[in-house]
Amino acid sequence: MLSEFDLIKQFFKRDRPGRADLGIGDDCALLTPTPGFQLAISSDMLVEDRHFFAGADPFMLGHKSLAVNLSDLAAMGARPLGFTLALALPAADPVWLDGFSRGLFALADAHDCELIGGDTTKGPLNICITVFGELMPGHALRRDAARVGDDVWVSGTLGDARLALAVAWDELTLSADDHAQAAQRMHMPAPRVALGLALAARPVARAALDISDGLVGDIGHILAASRVGATLDVDALPAGPVLARQDRALRRRFTAAGGDDYELCFTAPVANREAVLEAGRASGTAVTRVGRIEAEAGLRFVDAHGASVDLKLSGWDHFG
Numbered sequence: 001m002l003s004e005f006d007l008i009k010q011f012f013k014r015d016r017p018g019r020a021d022l023g024i025g026d027d028c029a030l031l032t033p034t035p036g037f038q039l040a041i042s043s044d045m046l047v048e049d050r051h052f053f054a055g056a057d058p059f060m061l062g063h064k065s066l067a068v069n070l071s072d073l074a075a076m077g078a079r080p081l082g083f084t085l086a087l088a089l090p091a092a093d094p095v096w097l098d099g100f101s102r103g104l105f106a107l108a109d110a111h112d113c114e115l116i117g118g119d120t121t122k123g124p125l126n127i128c129i130t131v132f133g134e135l136m137p138g139h140a141l142r143r144d145a146a147r148v149g150d151d152v153w154v155s156g157t158l159g160d161a162r163l164a165l166a167v168a169w170d171e172l173t174l175s176a177d178d179h180a181q182a183a184q185r186m187h188m189p190a191p192r193v194a195l196g197l198a199l200a201a202r203p204v205a206r207a208a209l210d211i212s213d214g215l216v217g218d219i220g221h222i223l224a225a226s227r228v229g230a231t232l233d234v235d236a237l238p239a240g241p242v243l244a245r246q247d248r249a250l251r252r253r254f255t256a257a258g259g260d261d262y263e264l265c266f267t268a269p270v271a272n273r274e275a276v277l278e279a280g281r282a283s284g285t286a287v288t289r290v291g292r293i294e295a296e297a298g299l300r301f302v303d304a305h306g307a308s309v310d311l312k313l314s315g316w317d318h319f320g
């Protein structure tokens with residue numbers, strides 16, 4: 001049986017120079033941000049049976065645990081620096097730990113984000129990561145920064161993760177290929193860090209957040225914090241490749257309200273349209289203009305012809 005310290009040494013402590021002044025092994029890690037920069041800090045906890053299924057693939061779980069945290073940095077426009085990992089494990093299973101740490105470090109290395117410390121304890125499987133990033137003061141993409149007249153944009157595509165969940169819940173069936181593609185979206189989300197950085201430079205965007213619970217619910221946080229409303233074009237919402245092949249009603253529901261895609265929703269002045277498109281190109285991330293911020297409170301939907309759409313009447317998705 002692995003001791004707590006053997007476990008940390010074997011799976012989480014790496015013998016390589018990092019950005020931190022002091023990493024794993026002491027009472028605290030020491031990290032110096034770039035002079036003049038502000039720290040951006042966020043935590044996300046993943047709990048078995050609530051955020052992932054019991055028996056979930058450990059490699060994918062390692063990826064996703066960090067991905068959802070990096071997604072928060074992306075939504076703020078911050079550059080990742082490092083993270084801590086607090087783990088409760090039912091047992092010190094080396095096969096599980098090997099897969100988990102490989103998934104975790106593959107994504108960490110891709111974003112040059114170093115594991116600088118954490119805590120390990122026995123208990124029901126629970127993974128809590130805190131990420132540290134940095135950004136220029138005044139450049140953070142805050143939820144309270146949307147202004148009337150701003151365009152509303154989303155990155156990438158929406159709804160495929162929700163499709164995978166629908167299959168898991170026996171709401172519908174997909175071909176094996178389609179299911180694999182949708183499940184990949186659910187288990188291995190790609191945090192939009194490069195796009196967030198490009199949008200925060202200058203800055204190009206005003207308000208932003210990452211879509212974890214579905215666009216409709218999440219954009220509500222921007223609208224409330226900024227004391228504005230919005231109209232979105234349901235047919236402009238970019239569907240994932242698998243969802244794009246489903247019927248229109250499902251497409252509308254899952255793009256509008258499906259969760260777990262970890263795309264960014266952001267607002268930007270109309271004058272910055274070209275700059276937003278350039279940020280998308282520079283970061284290799286699709287960006288789609290889907291609506292407009294308005295003075296009238298609340299969220300409204302129109303179709304491609306501008307006619308009002310009541311999504312509630314056509315089968316609202318309360319489970320996104």
Ligand code: ADP
Pocket residue numbers: 008012023024025026027028085086087115116117118119120
């Ligand atoms: P303390 O008793 O001071 O809390 P611990 O004995 O829990 O310290 O941890 C020893 C060192 O290992 C610390 O530097 C801590 O940050 C690090 N650590 C513990 N668990 C993890 C983990 N899961 N991942 C990374 N580092 C960890």
Ligand code: MG
Pocket residue numbers: 118119120
């Ligand atoms: Mg401790």
